Amino acid sequence: MRALTYHGKKDVRVDTHPDPGIVNPRDAIIKITATAICGSDLHLYDGVIPGLMAGDILGHEFMGEVVETGPGSTLKKGQRVVVPFTISCGSCFFCEKQQYSACDNSNPVEKREMSETLYGQPMSGLFGYSHMTGGYPGGQAEYVRVPFSDVGPIVIENDDLEDEKVLFLSDILPTGWMAAENAAIEGGDTVAVWGAGPVGLFAAQSAKVMNAERVIVIDHHPHRLELAKGLGCETLNFREVDVREALLEMTGGIGPDAVIDAVGMEAHGFAIDNMLDVAKQTVGIGADRASALKQALLACRKGGRVSIPGVYGGMTDKFPLGALMEKGLKIGTGQTHVQRFTHLLLGLIEEGKIDTTFLISHRLPLEEAPDGYYNFRNYQNEWTKVVLKPGT
Amino acid sequence: MKAPKPRTALAIGAAAIGLLALARSSARDAPAATGDAPGRTARRERFGRYRVVGKTVTVAKPSRAELFDFWRDFTNLPAFMENLNAVRPLSEGRWEWEIVAPGETSVTVVTEIASERAGELIAWRSVEGSRIDTEGRVAFRDAPGGRGTQVELVVAYVPPAGQAGVAIAKLLQREPAQQARRDLRRFKALMETGEIPTSDNRIETEKA
Ligand SMILES: NC(=O)c1ccc[n+]([C@@H]2O[C@H](COP(=O)([O-])OP(=O)(O)OC[C@H]3O[C@@H](n4cnc5c(N)ncnc54)[C@H](O)[C@@H]3O)[C@@H](O)[C@H]2O)c1
Numbered sequence A: 001m002r003a004l005t006y007h008g009k010k011d012v013r014v015d016t017h018p019d020p021g022i023v024n025p026r027d028a029i030i031k032i033t034a035t036a037i038c039g040s041d042l043h044l045y046d047g048v049i050p051g052l053m054a055g056d057i058l059g060h061e062f063m064g065e066v067v068e069t070g071p072g073s074t075l076k077k078g079q080r081v082v083v084p085f086t087i088s089c090g091s092c093f094f095c096e097k098q099q100y101s102a103c104d105n106s107n108p109v110e111k112r113e114m115s116e117t118l119y120g121q122p123m124s125g126l127f128g129y130s131h132m133t134g135g136y137p138g139g140q141a142e143y144v145r146v147p148f149s150d151v152g153p154i155v156i157e158n159d160d161l162e163d164e165k166v167l168f169l170s171d172i173l174p175t176g177w178m179a180a181e182n183a184a185i186e187g188g189d190t191v192a193v194w195g196a197g198p199v200g201l202f203a204a205q206s207a208k209v210m211n212a213e214r215v216i217v218i219d220h221h222p223h224r225l226e227l228a229k230g231l232g233c234e235t236l237n238f239r240e241v242d243v244r245e246a247l248l249e250m251t252g253g254i255g256p257d258a259v260i261d262a263v264g265m266e267a268h269g270f271a272i273d274n275m276l277d278v279a280k281q282t283v284g285i286g287a288d289r290a291s292a293l294k295q296a297l298l299a300c301r302k303g304g305r306v307s308i309p310g311v312y313g314g315m316t317d318k319f320p321l322g323a324l325m326e327k328g329l330k331i332g333t334g335q336t337h338v339q340r341f342t343h344l345l346l347g348l349i350e351e352g353k354i355d356t357t358f359l360i361s362h363r364l365p366l367e368e369a370p371d372g373y374y375n376f377r378n379y380q381n382e383w384t385k386v387v388l389k390p391g392t
Numbered sequence B: 001m002k003a004p005k006p007r008t009a010l011a012i013g014a015a016a017i018g019l020l021a022l023a024r025s026s027a028r029d030a031p032a033a034t035g036d037a038p039g040r041t042a043r044r045e046r047f048g049r050y051r052v053v054g055k056t057v058t059v060a061k062p063s064r065a066e067l068f069d070f071w072r073d074f075t076n077l078p079a080f081m082e083n084l085n086a087v088r089p090l091s092e093g094r095w096e097w098e099i100v101a102p103g104e105t106s107v108t109v110v111t112e113i114a115s116e117r118a119g120e121l122i123a124w125r126s127v128e129g130s131r132i133d134t135e136g137r138v139a140f141r142d143a144p145g146g147r148g149t150q151v152e153l154v155v156a157y158v159p160p161a162g163q164a165g166v167a168i169a170k171l172l173q174r175e176p177a178q179q180a181r182r183d184l185r186r187f188k189a190l191m192e193t194g195e196i197p198t199s200d201n202r203i204e205t206e207k208a
């Protein structure tokens, strides 16, 4: 089969690999009809997440048709499914608590120890990501092997829902939703969202659905900010204004009740600490760039809530711990527990309460995936979300 | 108690069982050092001639009795112990363990049950004359809060001295602590999910 393959920093190509097969009883094989490039893939592309190897197949946002099932799978051939990017066994302590991205079993024993060293405990397996999270071949491919297929995939029964309406159930839609849940929104709240990428926009949309009174989205790409406006949000361009000052003024001197960092470890910006962090990342001594998060912590009102869907992989320097402690902020974060939200969100899509298609700017055949990566990274303003269609 | 005869299985067994006890609760000689922590988490690895490694996992299901029964049938162990080819029952409660050894096809160790309490504990040790002087113990106890069963695996072994076979030396240098940890986690995965997760995309077909 053909699959988007990591060769090295900023070097991905579509190569031929052996087709996947059933390995474990609960596996299924999916023929992929649509798959997307994610901001998390850009962290891999830029080489700032450890544990990726040349030859790895990327992609963790995908859907398709079931073509083969193991004896323990509950799926049937021919079913249309969207697959969560978190691989979860469904039966461990964490899965029972619906903390799927903390699954104790899905990250293979011999792969998980690096994340254990780094984080104290090992994390779950993820598709198409680092070997720290299992090194599972991803879904920017013609076929993918899906372990624990009786737990993760959600079957789309309604054929009127085209792929583009449901594909994002695999990651960014639940991620935006969980980000808003972690902001513990109350009536009358003002929520500030850093990053008008897919995650930030879906978080903003979810915050609206959860009855936030105002949502303010911060970015520097005018077109992305336009999309936020389209969702009924207010916007700030961080290159044009002093973000903290602007937020304070816009909230009558109080500060936002909740802040959401939908930027993660590759924040842009010219603050001095960020420039130092860029330098360290470039020479490979790997401090996470956390300038958006630092700004969010300072901007948040006293006793407010901090939600961090943006991905961080390691350590960061000059963290404003005092702001966090002295103001008594509450933090919610994590890789998304995707399986917890898929049914709820499918319902909201069917009711028309949530739209996902506004985000898609480009549709490409799988063979053009490397261009997709390049442009999604370098022309973020216009390239807001790339959907790849194998077999076209 | 009999006077210990050096290098007899009984003496070694008794000594090492003592070590396992030591590894389990706080050490007699160093209670202040570990508080309530297992003695083996102390910042040392050797207890006399023995090196002791071990790990605890919590297994959500099935029941403690079922976990115990699965383990008690030693022929099941190769399903999750990476360096075991096979375990075969012999007469008189002995078992023959066929261990994968680098450079050789395998090393065989015969063990006997050192002690057993149904649903709670199985301890085994190598018999006299074995090429590897080792013993192991697995304990099962209810986890607090109805979280299932805490399963603790402790393995003690004598690191090979100069006269030991090169293969055995290599085998034991292949990180027994890592081996024990990974084996136990595979056991947990197999019990909880019915399979051992892998990111391999296909079963490697053997070359004809
Ligand atoms: N928690 C999860 O499970 C999960 C899932 C998916 C993605 N993510 C993470 O969410 C983050 C965003 O993903 P995405 O797909 O939207 O990525 P993206 O790269 O498309 O969007 C990031 C946006 O942040 C903006 N930005 C950069 N620096 C900023 C700053 N200092 N202030 C304000 N905005 C800034 C960029 O201009 C860009 O528009 C990434 O870190 C990604 O890894 C997390």
Ligand SMILES: [Zn+2]
Pocket (backbone or CB within 6 Å): A038, A039, A040, A041, A060, A061, A085, A171, A172
């Ligand atoms: Zn993603």
Ligand SMILES: [Zn+2]
Pocket (backbone or CB within 6 Å): A088, A089, A090, A091, A092, A093, A094, A095, A102, A103, A104, A105, A106
């Ligand atoms: Zn699990």
